[in-house]
Amino acid sequence: MRFNKIISFMLIGIDDTDSPDGMCTTYLGALVADELKRTGFMVKNLRLVRLNPNVIWKTRGNAAICIETEGGNPDEAFKIARGFVERFAKFDCEKTNPGVVVVESPPNPAFYYQALQKFCTIEETVARLENIGALYQGYKNRRGLIGALAAVSSVLPDKTYECLAYRKPEACGTPRIFNPEGFFSSEEKTTPHTWDTVDFIRREIVCIPHGKDPVLYGIRGESSEWVKKAAGYVQTEEPAFSIVWETNQGTDAHLLPIPEGDLIEGESYRFSGMVESAPVTERGGHVHFPIFANGKTIQVFAFEPTKQFRNAVRELVSGDEITVCGSYMKGVLHLEKFRVNMLAEPESRSSPQCPECGGRMTSAGKGKGYKCRECSARVREVEVCRRDIAEGWYEVPPGSRRHLAKPVIRIIE
Ligand code: ATP
Numbered sequence: 001m002r003f004n005k006i007i008s009f010m011l012i013g014i015d016d017t018d019s020p021d022g023m024c025t026t027y028l029g030a031l032v033a034d035e036l037k038r039t040g041f042m043v044k045n046l047r048l049v050r051l052n053p054n055v056i057w058k059t060r061g062n063a064a065i066c067i068e069t070e071g072g073n074p075d076e077a078f079k080i081a082r083g084f085v086e087r088f089a090k091f092d093c094e095k096t097n098p099g100v101v102v103v104e105s106p107p108n109p110a111f112y113y114q115a116l117q118k119f120c121t122i123e124e125t126v127a128r129l130e131n132i133g134a135l136y137q138g139y140k141n142r143r144g145l146i147g148a149l150a151a152v153s154s155v156l157p158d159k160t161y162e163c164l165a166y167r168k169p170e171a172c173g174t175p176r177i178f179n180p181e182g183f184f185s186s187e188e189k190t191t192p193h194t195w196d197t198v199d200f201i202r203r204e205i206v207c208i209p210h211g212k213d214p215v216l217y218g219i220r221g222e223s224s225e226w227v228k229k230a231a232g233y234v235q236t237e238e239p240a241f242s243i244v245w246e247t248n249q250g251t252d253a254h255l256l257p258i259p260e261g262d263l264i265e266g267e268s269y270r271f272s273g274m275v276e277s278a279p280v281t282e283r284g285g286h287v288h289f290p291i292f293a294n295g296k297t298i299q300v301f302a303f304e305p306t307k308q309f310r311n312a313v314r315e316l317v318s319g320d321e322i323t324v325c326g327s328y329m330k331g332v333l334h335l336e337k338f339r340v341n342m343l344a345e346p347e348s349r350s351s352p353q354c355p356e357c358g359g360r361m362t363s364a365g366k367g368k369g370y371k372c373r374e375c376s377a378r379v380r381e382v383e384v385c386r387r388d389i390a391e392g393w394y395e396v397p398p399g400s401r402r403h404l405a406k407p408v409i410r411i412i413e
Helices: 025-038 074-088 110-117 122-132 144-152 180-190 224-231 309-314
Strands: 010-015 042-050 063-070 099-103 135-138 160-166 215-221 241-247 268-275 287-293 296-302 321-329 332-342 347-349 361-363 370-372 384-386 392-395
Touching (some): 010 074, 025 042, 025 063, 025 074, 025 241, 042 110, 042 144, 063 144, 110 144, 122 135, 122 144, 135 144, 160 224, 180 215, 287 309, 296 321, 309 332, 309 392
Parallel strands (some): 042 241
Antiparallel strands (some): 099 135, 268 287, 268 321, 287 296, 321 332, 347 384, 361 370
């Protein structure tokens, strides 16, 4: 029986409280943490984990949070967390199904990895919660228990930080007020220790959301000190408060090795293979090519929203050896980044234009030069161009990056 139990360690997990119309689980978590502090708990750590980016139930970035405390009573912490969820969660939204979990020791991280890289059911989550003797409360269809248990089970062998600034309640739903220059100088002064504040090439700010949620901006970086320093350079409306979260963002924690059998819908992978034929650009701007890896051919897509990234993809030719990272959805790999390991040929021989009629020429046979398809003129010499791609990583622009994807700036080889 539990009564007035004081323990030294506790993890509180919360998920699925928001809707496209407002709220944010990190904001609600910050309010809970504040109340816990106010009532005598010691808040030791705040963690924001992103889970499988391919789940269909997510509102935005499939985030869940975990608050680590010392001192205090688990029943009291559970009551506080439930109270805030019941007051602030967007229950009207069909997709909002909150979950709250309190545990007194870290559960097996296997569940976190399953929620991060694969899929979980509500039934197996409840069975685990029963098994470990957790305090838990699921609302509506209780799906939020999955994220809440995953958050308290999480381990971060690699981690990054995000300084999230929140808006005053009365400002939510109105346009965010800020000076764009502050964000550009913030990243200039703190790169490579921070990333994804702005996109310098497209001159866009990427760390400010556009919706009605309470987030004013989020600055990501390698340490709590760096993200706080970067936040010091921005100029915005007065935030209500800001908090630094420890996160699994930017770590590639969602990526699995290629399986022996078929790729599985909704999983994300990193694997090496050979480009089978040159990329093709579809009418909508999507670029795709087949890669041969582990005995199978997989279609790889760089979709239109990945913008200038597609130019690098278009440079690939048959025979290039590359490593790809991305999610397998609807039967194709959605490319997040790729590494050129070895170019099939460092130079490309483009078929020349006919000097007589301007038509396209095709090879006239090995060592015989080129012959015009239109007027049959022949040339011996072919222009040799250096390829516009070299060994190394190529990634989507900051505005198209998924939360879990590791930016190339963080890759140490
Ligand atoms: P926000 O980022 O704004 O907080 P969100 O994108 O995190 O919103 P949620 O509202 O948390 O989205 O919805 C995601 C739902 O999917 C949650 O109920 C969560 O428990 C569940 N979920 C997360 N990962 C998995 C998984 N691997 N398998 C099944 N369900 C999952």
